[in-house]
Amino acid sequence: MKDFKDKVAVITGGGSGIGQALACQLGEKGCHLALVDVNEAGMKETKKRLKGNKIKISMHVADVSNEKAMKALADDVIARHGQVNLLFNNAGITYAKSFEGHSLADWKKIIGINLWGVIYGCHFFLPYLKQQAGSAHIINLSSMVAFMGPPEQSSYTATKSAIKGFSESLWAEVHGEGVGVTVVHPGAIRTNIMDEAMKSAEDRDAFARTQAMVDKMAMPVEKAAKQILKAVRKDKMRVVIGPDAKLFESMKRAMPDQVHKMFLLMPS
Numbered sequence: 001m002k003d004f005k006d007k008v009a010v011i012t013g014g015g016s017g018i019g020q021a022l023a024c025q026l027g028e029k030g031c032h033l034a035l036v037d038v039n040e041a042g043m044k045e046t047k048k049r050l051k052g053n054k055i056k057i058s059m060h061v062a063d064v065s066n067e068k069a070m071k072a073l074a075d076d077v078i079a080r081h082g083q084v085n086l087l088f089n090n091a092g093i094t095y096a097k098s099f100e101g102h103s104l105a106d107w108k109k110i111i112g113i114n115l116w117g118v119i120y121g122c123h124f125f126l127p128y129l130k131q132q133a134g135s136a137h138i139i140n141l142s143s144m145v146a147f148m149g150p151p152e153q154s155s156y157t158a159t160k161s162a163i164k165g166f167s168e169s170l171w172a173e174v175h176g177e178g179v180g181v182t183v184v185h186p187g188a189i190r191t192n193i194m195d196e197a198m199k200s201a202e203d204r205d206a207f208a209r210t211q212a213m214v215d216k217m218a219m220p221v222e223k224a225a226k227q228i229l230k231a232v233r234k235d236k237m238r239v240v241i242g243p244d245a246k247l248f249e250s251m252k253r254a255m256p257d258q259v260h261k262m263f264l265l266m267p268s
Contacts, residue, residue, distance in 0.1 A: 005030035008081045012064050013091035015042020017191030021225035032056040034077045064091045065112030070120035084128045088139045089118040094156040114159035133178025140167045144187045144245035148252045171237050180235050187242030188218040
C-alpha cells in the first residue's frame with residue numbers, strides 16, 4: 001500500500017500510545033479513522049489532535065476481548081465508513097508478575113485482550129478487507145519478548161509469541177489474495193503500558209528500577225509509528241523496531257540457550 005489517502009483504518013488502542021501516534025500520522029496523510037478503545041477520553045484526545053484534517057473519524061468504545069463487541073464493532077465501522085483497508089490490532093496489556101504470582105483470572109484477561117483481541121479483529125474484519133484486495137493490510141502488534149521471554153513476563157510473552165506465529169501463518173494464507181499482513185516487534189516504546197503494569201507488580205521497587213532503565217532507552221511513539229507505516233507501505237511481513245528489539249533478536253539467534261543465563265545474573 002503506497003498511499004493512505006482516502007483509505008479507512010481501524011485502530012484498536014487508538015486512545016493512547018502507539019495507537020494514538022498511528023492515528024495522528026495516518027490522519028495527516030488523509031486516512032479516515034475508526035478509533036477503538038475502552039477509554040473514550042483517550043479517543044477524544046486523539047480526535048482533538050487531528051482537528052483541521054479533512055477526514056472522517058469515528059470513535060468506538062469496545063472491549064477487544066469480547067466476541068459480541070468485536071462483531072458489533074465490525075458492523076458499526078462498515079455502517080459508518082463503508083469499507084476497511086487497514087486493521088491495526090494494537091490494544092494490549094502486560095503484568096509484572098512471576099508465573100506463580102499470576103492468578104488464572106490474570107491469564108484469562110491478558111489472553112483475552114492480547115490474543116483473542118487480535119483473533120476477533122482478524123476474524124470479523126477479514127471479509128471486508130478482502131473486498132479491498134490489493135489495497136488492504138492487517139497489522140498485528142507483537143513484541144521483542146516473542147524472541148526471548150524475560151522473567152515476570154510469562155503471560156505477555158505467551159500472547160506476543162502466539163501473535164508472531166499466528167501472523168506469519170495468516171500472511172501465508174491471505175497475502176496471495178491481496179491482503180497484506182505485517183507483524184510488529186517493538187522494543188521499549190514510550191507509552192503508558194509500564195505505568196499500567198506497575199499496578200500489578202509483585203515487587204514495586206524492583207519494577208520501578210526496571211521501568212527507569214526502560215524509560216532511558218525507550219523510543220518515542222511517533223518514531224515507532226513512522227516505522228510501522230513504512231513497513232506497511234513496503235508490504236513487509238515483519239518489522240523489528242528499536243535497537244533493543246534488534247539486539248534481543250540477534251542475541252537469541254547467536255546464542256539460543258546461553259543468552260537466557262543473563263537473566264539469572266539480574267538482581268531480584
